[in-house]
Amino acid sequence: MFLLKIPIRPLFLLISAVALFLAPLSGAASAETPSEKAARILRAVDDMWRGESSRANITMKVETQNYRRSMRMEAWSKGRDFSLVRILFPLKEKGVATLKAGNEVYTYLPQTDRTIRLTSGMMMGSWMGSHFTNDDLVKESRLLEDYEAAITFDGARNGRNETDFSLIPKPTAAVVWGKIEMTVAEGLIPVVETYYDEDMKVSRTMTFKDVRVFGGRRLPALLRMTPADKPGEYTEIFYESLKFGLGLDDSFFSINSLKRESR
């Protein structure tokens, strides 16, 4: 669900949350075991990707020891395979666009009018100076394929119903994490995701706040990624607007559209 897709795919995050929303927990058969329930939710999330398209206006704030930056961008996505992000502000970087189509990532630099396909060597680079890497962008991972999911808590907490998931990577899964823990509140609102390394030390934390209504759906508008090893640093993504069901064509996410002026 929202985890793993976190990276630069803030949109995906939200969509996955939407997917959760659309796959009601309550619809479960009564004789369901917790692991079946977890699997069902994860599968529902993965399946809900198909076809859904969206458009968003986003503000990203990056805080590091060396610099602080804020940028506005607009983003489109379709399913799990396509996303396109274009920078609107600052002016210096206006028009810089990133396209993800399947396993490929392209960056367009308007100043030199060049489109670069990111090679595996460039994947470790930071995306737009944030705490997300290009690699985060392409790592496609179906949770059920890569993780053993379990529900560790399901009940009332903090004045609402919350469910905790624990995801342990399968031995052969190509994931760096040792474990992922996530909490989902009632209405399938993501609350927090914690990524652990193999020694079960926290590696990074993703928190979801400021629940608003977008296109009739309740979703958190503010996502914050905090790396555990860099105190005081974080990347924050704020959704100013978000629309669904635009019926975007696959061809919208082509290399040519990288250069197109923002619409």
Next chain:
Amino acid sequence: MLIRMAWRNLWRRKRRTLITCMTVAIGLWVASTTLGIHDYSDLKMVNTSASMGFGHVSVEPLGYLNKPGFDKSFRAGVEMTAAILATPGVKGASPKIIGPGMIGTASKTVGGMLMGVDPAAEKPERNVFIRAIIEGSPFTASGASEVVIGRRLAERLNLKIGKKLVYTATDAKGEIVSDIARVRAIFKTGDENVDGGTILLPIGKLRGTLHFGPDDATVVSVHVGDERDADGVAADLKVRVGAPGVEVRTWRDTQPDLAGTIAMDKSFHRLFNTFIWLLVATGILDAMLMSVLERKHEMGLMMAVGTSPRTLFLLVLAESFLTAIVGLGIAIVMNLPWYWFMTTKGIDLSAMVPEGYGVSGVVVDPVIRMVLFKESVVRIVVTFFSLTLVAGLYPAFKAARVPPVETMKIV
């Protein structure tokens, strides 16, 4: 007769002759030692660099050298390896998959080089990484999800034996692929770059990750017994396993930096040796000229009683030749224990050389040893004898031109 006379003449001035002979001997000693040390360090560097992946000679797909990557591969089955191993001079051959990739853990992701090796064909003496393992043991199964990493990389990625890493690369079709492997061993070559970005994977596993065929490789590294045979073996291999789209290269192509460094080193050494030879030659010239000049009276007398200028000329040449022979004899006696010491023990400079000092990515051994190739010895001896004779020419010429009557007046 001439030789005996020359021999006797030589020992009329024992001290001077001995000093001249010592000059010759020391010159020879310095020349052979510097040459020996250079040859040894070059040999060592070439062999170390060969064991860093590409061998002395490499068989690789066309264009691989210009841009090593997983998009260029070829079938390197048992038949090819067998054909390579049957080539005279070849000591070992192993298929490898070498290319750039990304290595990541939860703490960090870094770029590096992925090297897939065949556990059965990869011998420690031909692979510096396996040789340099300081913790754990090399993998044995070709399909295991195991990895051998450098110590610096282990530190950067916070890895220990048994921990997992995810490696990502661009496969033959340009797709980005990734897989997981657990650390089986950690090596330390001493070179920061190498230790910080190289991982060894079993070739079978890497083939699977990259969607390669069961015999596919990006390079077959060939090791020869004697590095100087590399060019001959490469030419031979071109005939034996050459095919369209397959290239055969020597370490000089795959490690151009190192080849350049060594060529530079060799020419510098030649220049240095020329100075030594000039010094030695001047020493001989000086001694011979002295002995001719002080015997002018005697030579005039010999001419007066019928010795031909030619005989006198040859006599002096014979004297300088004998000086050379004696000098060579002393040099051999002096050199033998030295050479034995330098080939077996060597001088350990590790206290003075910073750890991990390397040239062109090849770690330099801090122990100085020497090796004398047959052709080096022949070259030194031939150069040396011709120089002695050349140095003897002027005094001999001088002796042949002694005017008998005038010189007899000199007492």
